[in-house]
Amino acid sequence: MGNVDYMYPSTNVEDSPHRVEIPPPQPFIKTLKSSLKETFFPDDPLRPFKNQPASRKFVLGFQYFFPILEWAPRYTLDFLKSDLISGITIASLAIPQGISYAKLANLPPILGLYSSFVPPLIYAMMGSSRDLAVGTVAVASLLTASMLGAEVNAAENPTLYLHLAFTATFFAGVFQASLGLLRLGFIVDFLSHATIVGFMAGAATVVCLQQLKGILGLNNFTHGTDLVSVMRSVFSQTHEWRWESGVLGCLFLFFLLTTKYFSKKKPKFFWISAMAPLTSVILGSVLVYLTHAEKHGVQVIGNLKKGINPLSFGDLVFVSPYLTTAFKTGVITGIIALAEGIAVGRSFSMFKNYHIDGNKEMIAIGMMNIAGSCTSCYLTTGPFSRSAVNYNAGCKTAMSNVIMAIAMMFTLLFLTPLFHYTPLVVLSAIIIAAMLGLIDYEAAIHLWKVDKFDFVVCMSAYIGVVFSSVQNGLVLAVAISVMRVLLFVARPRTFILGNLPNSMDYRNVDQYQSASNVPGILILEIDAPIYFANTNYLRERITRWINDEEDRIKSAGESSLQYVILDMSAVANIDTSGISMLDEVKKLVDRRGLQLVLANPGGEVMKKMNKSELIEKIGQQWIYLTVAEAVAACKFMLHTTKPNPIKDQEPGAWNNV
Numbered sequence: 001m002g003n004v005d006y007m008y009p010s011t012n013v014e015d016s017p018h019r020v021e022i023p024p025p026q027p028f029i030k031t032l033k034s035s036l037k038e039t040f041f042p043d044d045p046l047r048p049f050k051n052q053p054a055s056r057k058f059v060l061g062f063q064y065f066f067p068i069l070e071w072a073p074r075y076t077l078d079f080l081k082s083d084l085i086s087g088i089t090i091a092s093l094a095i096p097q098g099i100s101y102a103k104l105a106n107l108p109p110i111l112g113l114y115s116s117f118v119p120p121l122i123y124a125m126m127g128s129s130r131d132l133a134v135g136t137v138a139v140a141s142l143l144t145a146s147m148l149g150a151e152v153n154a155a156e157n158p159t160l161y162l163h164l165a166f167t168a169t170f171f172a173g174v175f176q177a178s179l180g181l182l183r184l185g186f187i188v189d190f191l192s193h194a195t196i197v198g199f200m201a202g203a204a205t206v207v208c209l210q211q212l213k214g215i216l217g218l219n220n221f222t223h224g225t226d227l228v229s230v231m232r233s234v235f236s237q238t239h240e241w242r243w244e245s246g247v248l249g250c251l252f253l254f255f256l257l258t259t260k261y262f263s264k265k266k267p268k269f270f271w272i273s274a275m276a277p278l279t280s281v282i283l284g285s286v287l288v289y290l291t292h293a294e295k296h297g298v299q300v301i302g303n304l305k306k307g308i309n310p311l312s313f314g315d316l317v318f319v320s321p322y323l324t325t326a327f328k329t330g331v332i333t334g335i336i337a338l339a340e341g342i343a344v345g346r347s348f349s350m351f352k353n354y355h356i357d358g359n360k361e362m363i364a365i366g367m368m369n370i371a372g373s374c375t376s377c378y379l380t381t382g383p384f385s386r387s388a389v390n391y392n393a394g395c396k397t398a399m400s401n402v403i404m405a406i407a408m409m410f411t412l413l414f415l416t417p418l419f420h421y422t423p424l425v426v427l428s429a430i431i432i433a434a435m436l437g438l439i440d441y442e443a444a445i446h447l448w449k450v451d452k453f454d455f456v457v458c459m460s461a462y463i464g465v466v467f468s469s470v471q472n473g474l475v476l477a478v479a480i481s482v483m484r485v486l487l488f489v490a491r492p493r494t495f496i497l498g499n500l501p502n503s504m505d506y507r508n509v510d511q512y513q514s515a516s517n518v519p520g521i522l523i524l525e526i527d528a529p530i531y532f533a534n535t536n537y538l539r540e541r542i543t544r545w546i547n548d549e550e551d552r553i554k555s556a557g558e559s560s561l562q563y564v565i566l567d568m569s570a571v572a573n574i575d576t577s578g579i580s581m582l583d584e585v586k587k588l589v590d591r592r593g594l595q596l597v598l599a600n601p602g603g604e605v606m607k608k609m610n611k612s613e614l615i616e617k618i619g620q621q622w623i624y625l626t627v628a629e630a631v632a633a634c635k636f637m638l639h640t641t642k643p644n645p646i647k648d649q650e651p652g653a654w655n656n657v
Helices: 028-040 054-065 068-074 077-104 110-114 118-126 138-149 158-181 185-190 193-210 212-216 227-235 243-265 267-291 323-352 358-373 384-392 399-419 424-436 441-450 452-467 470-490 535-556 576-591 603-611 614-618 627-640 645-649
Strands: 494-499 506-508 521-526 563-567 595-599
Touching: 054 068, 054 358, 068 118, 077 110, 077 138, 077 267, 077 384, 077 399, 077 424, 110 399, 118 358, 118 399, 138 158, 138 193, 138 323, 138 424, 138 470, 158 185, 158 323, 158 358, 185 323, 185 358, 185 470, 193 212, 193 227, 193 424, 193 441, 193 452, 193 470, 212 227, 212 243, 212 424, 227 452, 243 267, 243 424, 267 384, 267 399, 267 424, 323 358, 323 384, 323 470, 441 452, 452 470, 494 535, 506 627, 521 535, 521 627, 535 563, 535 576, 563 627, 576 595, 576 603, 576 614, 595 627, 603 614
Parallel strands: 521 563, 563 595
Antiparallel strands: 494 506, 494 521
């Protein structure tokens, strides 16, 4: 059975069963409005407001910014039981993590507890995720210490450093909320999966290295975060190492990793891993108290101030020369916090089959950081570890954050003196145990197997963070990712299409080995929109395909090339440079005695070709709906017209045109 062909009595487009139509003209304002809507409002947030009375629109508007007004009326006692267990469980994790991460940020430990009180209350009212547990995170804490520490020494000027941390948190919140209000959340999408994997692993490695100070009981330590600086600082002070601190740290680290491994193997015992950090703090504090280890080189937290968050609005710094530092720190840490919080929220929402609004999340996270900066908190988001515990504990709504905040308030009012003897080495062990989970080597191996370029992006982020700095590693990874996107735009793929046996389907001959070339016809597919950045490349690439095909025909002794078909199915849009490129290709094939044929150009392409009068130059009869119809028409013409005598006599002479 041979190939199935369309046979038309002529190449006139009117005789074809279908024709490529030009979209009706649209006013520029309407087109611009549609483009802006798709860019900034792809989720159509105004849809629930349509055909609603004014009073209902008012209620829906409040519910949009405060989702608690939507789910609170339906809240039940069963929900409260589940959220109560989840809230208490994550509070037990939030206390040691909060203290540990505040120390990592070179901030007073009490700020870690403050930051788990006010922000969760704000998020519970404004957030759209049921599973996100709000709190401080290690990566943002490290970034805060690294970027602010480059300008102000936390030990020499703790008050200014603290005020800059509040100011950076304020700018982070304003930036995050602005992204949500202005519908600019797609900016976060520039942090690709490969970038996040490498960045998180690098940041986790750096955080673990920083904890050598606490594990070894060192008093002086480098302010640098890169591997070389840390190793130089550690091994230049071997005489300062405290074996008591090291033994205690290794024991608690072993305990934490063992409980984590057990809970991973037995998911129903997740609470064992969740309670392990607080258990370590209690055991460490009791051990130090009974043995007076603080007198033998084991550093302790010391006094923690009782009482809930004092106001800090008056402490924000909006004057030079530190304003730029606070702003830059806020923007960078804000982006990282958004990326982590939204990614974690979306991950758990998929498990429970509900939707979270990315722009709502940005507004909620931004507002809780603005409120936090005014109430003695530093940057917070939705950390994966705490959210995973919240999810596994069976939370039903964001009320679990409220329960956690209440537990934190109780701790701040009554329990802070109990943490006086908590050894810093235990906090270091808690941080290391949490950070090891962020080094996702399996994801890196998967990237290597699937996409080598993504692996390069991942490793660039990792190496940049570990050997330079956290911010430099992030910038490097984002730059490589953006460069890759630009390469995709500037160097789009083009393929030769061939006919699959016994069908009218045309596919890439490199992918489908059984696809065969059509004699006298070259079929090319352009696999991207045509913009100014790729027009020169496409023109040269099409010319090269034609040259290669004519050389192949000459060496094989086949009939000469007569038609060049461009499959434009994947060309969603085209600019004026692209129109000029097609015009030049048309002139090129005319000089070679060939005929240019277009297959399935999209609506935007047809509209611009019509306005530029390119359709008249190509000939509307040479524009077809499918490749199969274009090939059938070309075959018909090959059978009914005389061959080109110049092409038959001098097939190679046209290669120089």
